[in-house]
Amino acid sequence: MLSVLRTMWDVFLHAFRPKVTVQYPEQKAYLAPRYRGRIILARDPDGGERCVGCYLCAAACPVDCISLQASEDEHGRRYPEFFRINFSRCIFCGFCEDACPTYAIQLIPDVEMSEYHRPNLVYEKEHLLIDGPGKYPGYNYWKVCGAEIGGKGKGEAENEAPATDLRSLLP
Amino acid sequence: MTSPHPIATIVGTLIVALSIASLLIWVERRLLAVWQDRCGPNRVGPFGLLQVVADMIKIFTKEDWIPPFADKPVFVLAPAIIIVTVLMSFAVLPIATGIIVADLNIGLLFFLAMSSLGVYSIVLAGWSSDNKYSLLGGLRAAAQMITYEVFMGLSLIGVVVLAGSFDLVRIVEAQRNVWFVIPQFLGFVLFLIAGIAETRRLPFDLPEAESELVAGYHSEYSGMKFGMFFVGEYLGVTLISALIAVLFFGGWMGPWLPPIVWFFIKVIFFICFFILLRASLPRPRFDQLMSWGWKLMLPLALANILVTGAVVLAFR
Numbered sequence A: 001m002l003s004v005l006r007t008m009w010d011v012f013l014h015a016f017r018p019k020v021t022v023q024y025p026e027q028k029a030y031l032a033p034r035y036r037g038r039i040i041l042a043r044d045p046d047g048g049e050r051c052v053g054c055y056l057c058a059a060a061c062p063v064d065c066i067s068l069q070a071s072e073d074e075h076g077r078r079y080p081e082f083f084r085i086n087f088s089r090c091i092f093c094g095f096c097e098d099a100c101p102t103y104a105i106q107l108i109p110d111v112e113m114s115e116y117h118r119p120n121l122v123y124e125k126e127h128l129l130i131d132g133p134g135k136y137p138g139y140n141y142w143k144v145c146g147a148e149i150g151g152k153g154k155g156e157a158e159n160e161a162p163a164t165d166l167r168s169l170l171p
Numbered sequence B: 001m002t003s004p005h006p007i008a009t010i011v012g013t014l015i016v017a018l019s020i021a022s023l024l025i026w027v028e029r030r031l032l033a034v035w036q037d038r039c040g041p042n043r044v045g046p047f048g049l050l051q052v053v054a055d056m057i058k059i060f061t062k063e064d065w066i067p068p069f070a071d072k073p074v075f076v077l078a079p080a081i082i083i084v085t086v087l088m089s090f091a092v093l094p095i096a097t098g099i100i101v102a103d104l105n106i107g108l109l110f111f112l113a114m115s116s117l118g119v120y121s122i123v124l125a126g127w128s129s130d131n132k133y134s135l136l137g138g139l140r141a142a143a144q145m146i147t148y149e150v151f152m153g154l155s156l157i158g159v160v161v162l163a164g165s166f167d168l169v170r171i172v173e174a175q176r177n178v179w180f181v182i183p184q185f186l187g188f189v190l191f192l193i194a195g196i197a198e199t200r201r202l203p204f205d206l207p208e209a210e211s212e213l214v215a216g217y218h219s220e221y222s223g224m225k226f227g228m229f230f231v232g233e234y235l236g237v238t239l240i241s242a243l244i245a246v247l248f249f250g251g252w253m254g255p256w257l258p259p260i261v262w263f264f265i266k267v268i269f270f271i272c273f274f275i276l277l278r279a280s281l282p283r284p285r286f287d288q289l290m291s292w293g294w295k296l297m298l299p300l301a302l303a304n305i306l307v308t309g310a311v312v313l314a315f316r
Helices: A002-016 A056-060 A095-099 B006-035 B051-061 B072-090 B107-128 B132-163 B168-173 B185-198 B223-248 B259-280 B286-315
Strands: A039-041 A066-072 A078-086 A105-107
Touching (some): A056 A066, B006 B051, B006 B072, B051 B223, B072 B107, B107 B132, B107 B223, B132 B168, B132 B185, B168 B223, B185 B223, B223 B259
Antiparallel strands (some): A039 A105, A066 A078
């Protein structure tokens, strides 16, 4: 019987506790920097697209919401001709971000992407691409990879030794 | 204080009772939220007060569906009974000096009779729905309300002995020197518990027990018929709170403030207490409820009568 009264008193004291509710539209909830929200495509520090159209994100996606078509420009740089994410399917698992070898696809702490029409949830490349490098500011895939593209031969990448001359007999 | 015109009293009591009952929809949700560290409805209108209007519009425009297997006339009648019986009880409620619809000399008995009649509403609703859960809810309600009716009446005998009358106005006036909650504390506790059980409020909401019986006796009800049960429950809460104030806390008596303000302060306090009960206590098992009623509350109520009668006799 006494415990009943004590319970009631304890519950009453909750009237003077701060509220846990976040008054959402006026007050934003805190989303951690690594929160897995809206998906974006990042650019290199020099402004080029990071995505090399390797399809790893599309392969990793458990709900098959990513579709893209790889292509190659005149310098031999691969890029996606189109890049489409169907956010009405996306489960925000972040596997695409883990799979991406070039830090191109990233999940950011933004969840405010409601739409009245379902087709509007299909984001094309122009909706996904952002201007900056996202979470990895200094990284430039084409500057550090060994692949040969226009304006950069083999062995000319950052921290890369000159390519071995396979036809020479010298050590 | 001159008493207002009888028609004005009737209409005023009706409007005040119904508006308090409908306002309780908002008050209850808001207070529960306060005690659960939430905000509650605060979007519609100032402080969310228009939530009541929104709920009403919703409930009026809902499809009013009668199940084809239901016993139609009884099904329709049941929700009306509860509203009628509870509103009838408001007639004998003295709000302030002279503000009373019917100053019956057996007002207390009238209230007890009307609250007993209210059981029919629940039982008939459960029966006519022709649904296992509804029927179980109705059965539980019948057993529970008969049990608690018995010692609800007995717990008030102490007050009647002290006041020497069944007239609620004279009971209030008998408390001019000391509120009956002091000499009749046990009676007050018993009446409070019986009152909670009588209005089927948590923790004694076994007739509806949504975790066991879907919604109990009103599982099959929708639209405004459900709304009648809903408002009937809140009216019941208001009525029991008002009666606690009248019987044990001196009704309209109080210093400085006008009597009517004192009355409403006391009523609102007990309404909030009812909601606090809902926020804090779990529901007992049904057999526990019954054995509590018969084996603990009833002997206590009888002992209370015995001691009160002996003391009154000794000091007369």
